[in-house]
Amino acid sequence: MAAAALTSLSTSPLLLGAPAAAFSPEPGLEPWKEALARPPGSYSSSSNSGDWGWDLASDQSSPSTPSPPLPPEAAHFLFGEPTLRKRKSSARVMFQCLWKSCGKVLSTASAMQRHIRLVHLGRQGEPEQSDGEEDFYYTELDVGVDMLTDGLSSLAPVSPMASVPPAFPRLELLESPAPVLSSAAPPQVCHGDHAYQRSPGCVFPRGCLAPGRLELQPPEAGACMPALPSRIGVHLRKPRGDAKKCRKVYGVDHRDLWCTACRWKKACQRFLD
């Protein structure tokens, strides 16, 4: 029965997003659906909170080279295929603008820097006149060429139920025991407390971006995860993590040391599982 249902679902673009996720036994896979449902560059500032908690930094061997999940591969997760296909040899680096409501993807860093300078920073100067600020507003995408075309366009039929997905894919969501992309790219791990707040005076469009510390908002599970399954009567609660959280580490007496999320009784953003 389940197999038949999945088969039928996989052939129905409109149903691709939500039901497939609902059948997924892995809560951590939810954001894949979101990444799938919405190709990079199609997001708008009105559909997200404006704060992104995507930390590419501390645990990253290369903060400037995040490796987003590949939608075609993500589809395998959605449909229960645990084995990860090898990355295509056509993989190359693209550059995606992180500026709010932009998401433009260009093929060269210089073009991206020029784009940011001209469009977002309003600078007319040459690169040598730049102070390098543009670097904070774009990220490299180690992607396959075909992903930018086939991969994304094939995902065009967005599920009407996937309402507020984040624009950027997040590998950290592939936490164990889900199949991981570790062989191809180290999973990105989110740290920091900024997912729920932005530092005062922060000038960056997506919260606090700093050299070597890029944070985009985590698609907080509560935003989408419970809503979709609940529609079909399945409630998936995020499995309780094993990691010690702020409460346990600092104790209730030092609540001021907790991360913002813990203080607000949200999912801890400092000690991830």
Add this chain to the structure above:
DNA sequence: GCTGCCGGGAA
């Protein structure tokens, strides 16, 4: 009972 955190509400 303690803990993590979802869901919802107040400001």
Add this chain to the structure above:
DNA sequence: TTCCCGGCAGC
């Protein structure tokens, strides 16, 4: 948007 908390579920 920020902040807080009731209440549920796992341990």
